[in-house]
Amino acid sequence: MRMTTTTMTYTNILVEKQETSPGSGIYIGLVALNRPSALNALNNHLMQELVEAMQAFDKDDTVRAIVLSGSERAFAAGADIKEMADETTVSIMSKDNFATWDRVKAVKKPIVAAVSGFALGGGCELMMMCDMIVASETAQFGQPEVNIGVIPGAGGTQRLTHALGKYKAMEIILTGRPMTANEALQAGLVNKVVPVELYLEEAKNLAIQIASKSPVATQLAKEAILKAFDGSLDDGLRFERKNFYMLFSSEDQKEGMKAFMEKRKAKFVGR
Amino acid sequence: MSQINDKILLTEKKNGVGIITLNRPDKLNSFNDELSFQLQDALKEMEKDKEVKAIILTGSGRGFCAGQDLQSRSIAQEMGQKPSLGDSIRRRYNPIVTKLRRMEKPIIAAVNGVAAGAGASLAFACDFRIITDKVAFIQSFTKVGLIPDSGATFILPRLIGATKAFDLMLSADKLTAQEAFDLGVINKVVDEADLMTTATALAERLAQGPTKAFALTKRAINKAIFDDLEELLEYEATLQEIAGRSEDFEEGVKAFVEKRPPQYKGK
Known part of the structure; x- marks a missing residue:
């Protein structure tokens, strides 16, 4: 049995450390998005907790790699639309909530995303901020922002284009249609697709492998x-x-x- | 023939078994828009329902399912304007086939009578087929200038081989109960009176089995022979779109409605 320890309590995420092998003193850090009632929609509070947890892992010398997951049903269905529906250009710019998101980029340790169910909009963008992506066969990816009259705002137009190339990225972002796990694998967006029962374990295994290196x-x-x-x-x-x-x-x-x-x-x- | 019930689709749940009955007996349970959407919903519900561990799909009256109702309003409308059979298939039939295959519960077709066109396709997309000795499967599509759809173009060849499948598709000949059994695509042929008891006994036995292992087995078989399911259904819909725009299809439907032999031109 591997040791796991709960480190801190948050409202919107679950955070744990898992020892890579008994007595090794080397850990992987586990962060799970946990707003099941909202399919893990990424509101500002959640993002702040997420960044805090990741930064804590970054400072913890015993943690060598991080796994970011959601639930089987949804990695994250998107940013929290309710939170921003009434914003104006000026108000949304002055709040600058995306600045929190940008701090995920500053995390130094390798992050493996473990993705099942919906990874849409902000969920897909958060996933693409990670360094490797392990997906379940039931995962669905997409940037449906055009459907509600906006565009990706947390890196989607840049990172999806890097991953898929111009033409495929244009199609996905301009039509807003979702991609299946297999399509995402073929397009080079994810590292691996595995049965849903094993996606989290596969992601942890990848993190553990990395944790064994310098x-x-x-x-x-x-x-x-x-x-x-x-x-x-x-x-x-x-x-x-x-x-x-x-x-x-x-x-x-x-x-x-x-x-x-x-x-x-x-x-x-x-x- | 009088309808035994107002509902065109009946569902029930008993002993871990979900039973879905197509119920347009006066139309040989052929599909209009409404029936196809109701079947989609019923399958979705039974997939979600944790108490349902095996499913039976059957028809009421003397037919299992005669496929598309060529006289239903929507097709007539589609004929009036530019028909888009491709879109119709994408919205109506392909989600049914995808659900039958991807749902990780065993699905038994209890085939009570003739299964023609998409009706035959659906029977072949199920996991088990229990039929009566009076059943015949008919790939009737080419009779009206269309291509087999609802998965028939790849599911049937994978079940019985391309040679026999192509023959059946182009001839639109009946595949009798005995022939189908000899080809290995029928689990059991029974007397009409025993059909539902036999299917229910099998379903209840499956429902008490290691259903997780059954689910994983279906997933593995899907990976082995239907991994390209969505892609091929989409391709089939595209080709049906082409066939649906042909003069032959227009003539085929006209001749069918007027009950006369069609005069095809090959375009």
């Missing part, structure tokens, strides 16, 4: 990969090279390469 290396790799999405190739390559050189001041690099030459498994310490 956290210094996985975090710098994540940072460098994300760099590929802004700026020129030359900038990205320079950034990658810098991170690569930087790792040579870590103990994990010394241990990792030594273990490789000695044909044994590396013991990473996270420094």
Whole structure:
């Protein structure tokens, strides 16, 4: 049995730490969206709790990777429309609630999204802020904002285009139609599609696999990969090279390469 | 023939078994818009209902289902304007076939009489077929210049092989109870009087079984032979759209209504 510990109490999310193997002292952080009555619609309070929980995991040295999930029925059906229906351009700009969302992007540790049911609108955008996506066969993805007279506002036009390419992204965003799990897999939006009974476990397994590597290396790799999405190739390559050189001041690099030459498994310490 | 009930679709639930009965006996239970939507709803409800663990689909009167009601108002209207059979199939029949296959509960077609056109397609989309010795399956679509739909173009070849399936589709010949049994697509042929008791006994036995394992088995079979279900249904609807715009279809329906042999031109 794996140890799990509940860390803090929130209203809209459930947060846990799960040890990767008994006694390892290494954990994955689990965050589950938990507004079942609203199909996990992402209101401002929920997003603040989510960011808080993720930042706490980011600071916790024993946590190496994070799994973000919803429920079997819905990862998240969207942003909370009720909350913004009456906003004006000026009022919505001055509240700037999306600033909270932007802080998800600053999380350094790898995040695996475990997605079942609806991942629509803001739910799809939150999912795309994660680094890997494990989907259940029953998952449905889409950006239906045009159906209610708006457009994606939390990164959908950019991240979906990066994932699918211009033409497919145009179709999905301009028609607002949902994609099935298999279509999303073929289009390159998700890493893996598994039966609904196992999606959370598969996502955890992926996180556990990552947790066994040097956290210094996985975090710098994540940072460098994300760099590929802004700026020129030359900038990205320079950034990658810098991170690569930087790792040579870590103990994990010394241990990792030594273990490789000695044909044994590396013991990473996270420094 | 008098209707035994005002409702065109009957549902009941007993001992873990849901029974859905098509109930337009004077029209051989053929589908008008309303019946197709009611069947969609009934299947959805039985999928959700945790007490329903196996399902029987049957018809009342002397037929199982004669497929599309060619005299129903909507088709007549569609004929008046530009007919869009593709859209009609996407809205009405394809959701039924998808539900029959994707719902992870065993579905038994208790075929009480002739199953023609989409009626035959639905019987073949179910998991079990128990039939009476008087039953015949007819791929009647090409008689009026259409293509087989509601999954028939890929479900039937996968069940009985493409050679025999193509033959049946182009000839629109009857597939008799005995022939169907010999082809291995019938679980049991019984006397008319025993049909519902046999189907109910099977359904109740299934309902008491390891239904999670049954559900996973259906999922695995779907993955093995119907993984492309939605894609092929969509393609079939597109081809039916083309057939629906043909002069042959117009002539076929006209001849059917006027009860005379059609004069086809191949376009």
